[in-house]
Amino acid sequence: MAWSREIVELVRTHPAVTSGAVEPFAIPGFLSLGEVEALAAGSPLRIGAQDAFWDDGPYTGEVSPRQLAEYGVSLVEVGHAERRRLFGETDETVARKVDAVLAAGLTPLVCVGEPLEGDAHAAAEEVIRQLEASIGPALGAGREGRVLVAYEPVWAIGAAEPAPDAHIRTVCSALREALPRPGLASDSAVLYGGSAGPGLLTRIGDAVDGLFLGRFAHDPEAFGRILEEAGSTARACEDAARGARQRGGEEAR
Ligand SMILES: O=C(CO)COP(=O)(O)O
Numbered sequence: 010m011a012w013s014r015e016i017v018e019l020v021r022t023h024p025a026v027t028s029g030a031v032e033p034f035a036i037p038g039f040l041s042l043g044e045v046e047a048l049a050a051g052s053p054l055r056i057g058a059q060d061a062f063w064d065d066g067p068y069t070g071e072v073s074p075r076q077l078a079e080y081g082v083s084l085v086e087v088g089h090a091e092r093r094r095l096f097g098e099t100d101e102t103v104a105r106k107v108d109a110v111l112a113a114g115l116t117p118l119v120c121v122g123e124p125l126e127g128d129a130h131a132a133a134e135e136v137i138r139q140l141e142a143s144i145g146p147a148l149g150a151g152r153e154g155r156v157l158v159a160y161e162p163v164w165a166i167g168a169a170e171p172a173p174d175a176h177i178r179t180v181c182s183a184l185r186e187a188l189p190r191p192g193l194a195s196d197s198a199v200l201y202g203g204s205a206g207p208g209l210l211t212r213i214g215d216a217v218d219g220l221f222l223g224r225f226a227h228d229p230e231a232f233g234r235i236l237e238e239a240g241s242t243a244r245a246c247e248d249a250a251r252g253a254r255q256r257g258g259e260e261a262r
Pocket residue numbers: 089161165166167168202203204205221222223224225
């Protein structure tokens with residue numbers, strides 16, 4: 010709660026957030042959701058849940074996306090590596106959860122990632138397959154909405170360092186290219202997670218839309234530094250896009 014209080018204060022006034030360039034979110038454990046949601050009410054901090062079940066029940070002990078929506082939650086994390094490894098989640102169960110989250114009008118944050126360190130192009134193929142298996146069925150059935158994809162190489166979670174910059178670039182660029190499709194909102198995005206911390210976004214910001222942070226944002230001061238970087242990265246990307254549009258206009262003339 011102390012962390013949440015500091016983060017809410019930070020994002021309320023930070024220019025990177027008030028300008029609309031950066032969209033911060035926090036995903037606390039279920040037991041803290043209500044309190045964090047109350048703290049964040051009226052602030053730009055969006056609140057997510059770490060998991061949800063795919064139906065309303067009766068499924069004793071499970072929490073459905075519709076219940077989370079009533080609670081003020083707007084994001085639901087689906088298919089985190091720990092859920093896949095320790096709780097038997099498969100692409101099929103992830104797909105059912107994505108469908109239920111979209112049906113409840115919430116945004117699924119779909120986690121994908123290759124289990125072992127290896128070739129970046131092979132990793133890109135693997136995660137695009139995971140993405141398709143996770144969101145394809147819901148979109149194919151006519152669901153619509155925004156999807157956030159968190160690319161988390163399993164071998165880089167809880168590690169000393171994130172995956173190498175070139176690896177992240179290759180995989181996230183491929184995911185960005187694979188993402189647009191009918192039914193998917195145009196503000197759908199690709200985030201990188203796995204030992205992400207200060208300094209990373211400045212290096213890879215042209216290849217990703219954001220970060221999915223764990224341990225290295227547990228210090229609010231580090232979160233603040235990353236927010237600064239996110240603001241500068243957003244400005245740099247806007248400038249680059251404006252330059253490209255101007256060059257395109259000159260060529261057209
Ligand atoms: O999986 C993650 C967050 O859920 C990543 O955690 P770390 O950044 O601590 O490796």
